[in-house]
Structures are given as structure tokens and as C-alpha cells.
Amino acid sequence: MKKIWIGTSWKMNKDAASAASWAAAVEQAVERSDGRVQPFVIPPFPYLSQMAQTINAEAIQLGAQNMCWQDSGAFTGEVSPLMLKDCGVSIVEIGHSERRAMFGETDNTVNLKVLAALKHGLTPLVCVGDTADEKKWSVSVESVVRQVKIALFDVPFDKVTDVILAYEPVWAIGEGGTPATKEEAETVHRAIRDALVECYGQETADSVVLLYGGSVNLTNASELLDQVNIDGVFVGRTAWDAEGYVELLSIANSKLEH
Template sequence: MATHRTRLMAGNWKMNKVPSEARAFTRQLLGRLEAAGRPEGVEVLLCPPFPALTAVHEEIVASGAGDWVQLGAQNLYFETHGAFTGEVAGPMLADAGCRYVIVGHSERRHLFGESDETVARKVKAAFSAGLVPILCVGETIDQRRQGQTEAVIRRQLEVALEGLDEAAVAGMVIAYEPVWAIGTGENATPEEAHRVIQQVIRQRVRELTGQAAAERVRIQYGGSVNATNIADFMALDGIDGALVGGASLKVDSFTAIVAAGRRKAA
């Protein structure tokens, strides 16, 4: 039986586009999306770098698409204010118009040394600021080769979700991002991604917080997603959208990815 979770098609722009470029791109993208019409059961999320948040938010508001296109940030710090040079707090993001924030992306974990415990603090900080966290989990190539995929993801979830109640978990987003598939041109097969999402991630959520949260939480796939392969992932009902990197930086490819998120009738 098909689910009724709204799919979240998110573009993570990473460290790309200055504010003027972001504004022009957003205007063009939103025009294309509006012309194509909102796919049934799809929400779009744009996650520009921090300096471009205001520009993108202004374009979303001006377009009138704010009921289905949202703004998100790529990271946050776990304190609300203080002497933390270079960091950005959740309340700042919320005030800038953000609805979502990516937490624990593999590049944050592996390039900047964020631990499971740090990620957990950021998840809670997101909730405290009224933001919806997109918790990223996934294994490295070495962990995959050693057969540790399930153990790694189960621990990441256990630490990140500790202390959260069922309602909080049900309302967040989890992104399965196999680290070996990010920016490499390789990706997990749709069947493999579906197995990890359903049998590892959703099952672990069920064990930690209950059946209702497991059924309601949205779980995306991310890892070299593009306009060519997205339909294969979206054909599997348990995958609730995509966290898209490079392919979200081009209007044509991201428009096609958004369209592919439409759920087929049960």
C-alpha cells in the first residue's frame, strides 16, 4: 500500500553561487517550476550557502510559491549565541526565513570532524529554533567493504535521536547518504537504497521511537542523484524524496528531478 508522506526534493548548493547568482537562479527556477505546475505530493527545498539565504528567501516570497517551495540552511551551530566566531545559530536561520536545516552531512562529518555526538546536539538545536532538521546518515566506502553499513547507520541514528520524543522524530527528515556515492558519479542501486531506508533506517527508528514515528518520518536518498537516475529511485514508495547536490545547480536538471518526485496513484 502506498504511503502519503509528502516527498521532499531538496537542493544542497554546497559552496556555490554568490547572492546575486543565487537570486537570478532562484527566479529562473521558480518560474520554470510554476510553469510546470506543482507535482502532487511534492515539496521543494532550496539550501544555498549562508550569504545567499536572504536573496533566495526574497525570491521565494515574491514568487508566491512559499506554500510548496521552502528555504533551508546547510548547517548550524548548537548554541544560540555567544563567542563562536564563524558559526551560525538556529534562531538566526529561522529569522532569515529558513524552515529546514541540513545536519550531519557527510562533508561536515568527514571534512570538518563532526562526531555523532556533535550532530546530535545540532539536531536538538534545530528543533529548539523551530527548524526541521534533515539528519544525514551513511557509511564510507571502507565501512561498506567491511560489511559495517548497518552497524554504522544504526549507531548514527541511536546517538542523534536520543532524547527525542515520537512526535519530534515523526516530524524530522532523515537522508540516507552513502558517503562513497557523494560527488563520485557512483550511486547505490535503487533497490539497495530502498533496502537500507526501509530495513535499516526505518526499522531502527521503529525500535527507538515507535511505529507511528517510523511510518511518518520522511527518509530521502542522496548520493549522485541526477535527472537521469532519479525516476528509478522515486519508483520505490519507501523513498520520500532526494537530497541533491550538483544536479540542483542547473535549472533544467533540478526541474526534472522535482517532477520525478510525483507519487504514482496507489
């Protein structure tokens, strides 16, 4: 049985003191877990080394919010995969809709970053999603599957299962976002899984971790995790508070008791 993944990205939030407080509270909860839930946290770059020294990497995986596809060079303001590994990172978030909309991330650069991450033993967490207009036009599935296929272009067959895919509808993200219903989320996740089956076969497709992100909260997390093709949740504001994150872990653990 696959683990249930429960993760959070802090985006551009928190400071050193609040990061340390969050880590201490969450680690206590994780120590009481039986290991069938996989927690991960993605802080801002300045706190990666601090978090790596604070949390147990075997229990809570540490991620970065972005990286360059080059190992080194004249890329002012960028961070390389080798630098991330130096900081104790195991996951790198790639292609978040905010990166695409505000900082020029494209499907092509997402693919380059996926390949670079895999080359250096990092787990790419690839964010894909549909806009409000795409939802209105009933092309959500086509848009998301296209993003998935481009992200995985030239990924070696035996490395596909090292990639995590997170469906994050753009219309559901942020303070004013409307969360997808469990049916909406499952429909897109099923389409992603079907596309993976078409490209790589059933066994490989079933092994790829698919997450849902977009206004996940303590009210809807349980029903989202009940869906056949949702292997975990990628959470924003609800998980920035340690108590909220611990409650999400509890919800996930309860799914494994049945």
C-alpha cells in the same frame, strides 16, 4: 499519502546573480505543481536572506547547510538557530559527511544540533552514511543505524516526525561518486525504517521522511523514488542547474499520477 521531497544543497557554489536566476526559473515550475511534491533548496549562508525574499516559502522550503547548537556567545564563525530563523530558514542540514570529515562534526554534535533545531522550530535534515570501507566490510546498515539512533537521542517522542533523515553513502557523494543502486539504497532505508519502528512504533516510523542522496541524476531518480522506503531525493550537481531541478520535480510529479 506523504509528499515526495525533492531538495538540493548548493554546497559552496553559485553567486547572487545565479542564485536569483535559479530561484526565478524554479518558482515558475513550482507554481504549476499541485503541492504534493515538496521542493527545498539549501544555499550557502550569504544568500539565505536573498533567497527568502525571492522564493515563496509556502511552496519552496529554504534551508541552511549548518548551524551551531548554541543560541549566542563566543563562537566565532558559527551561526545560531535564531539567526537562521531571522533569515527565513525552515530546514537546517546537519551532519553532512563533508562536515564530519573536514570540520570535526561528530555524532554527539549532530545530536546537540538536532535538539537545538527542534527547540527553535527548525526542521533538522540529518545526513547519515557509510564509508567505502564500511561497505566493503558489510557493516553499512550497522553504521548508519548507529548514526540515526545517536542523532535522535533525547528527541521527544512527539518531535521525531519533525526530523528528516537523508541516507548519503560517503562513497556515492561528489563528482567521482558511484550512485547506490536502487537495491542498495532501499536496503539501508528499510533498515532505518525498521530501527525507527523498534524505537518509536510503526505509525511514527512511517511518518518520518527518509531521503536518498548521493550522485542522484535524471537517469536514476525515477527508480530511486519507486522504492518503498525512499520518500524523496537530496540532489547535488544535477539540481544546481534550474533545468535539471525542474526535471526532477517533473519526475516526482509523474509518480503521483499513477
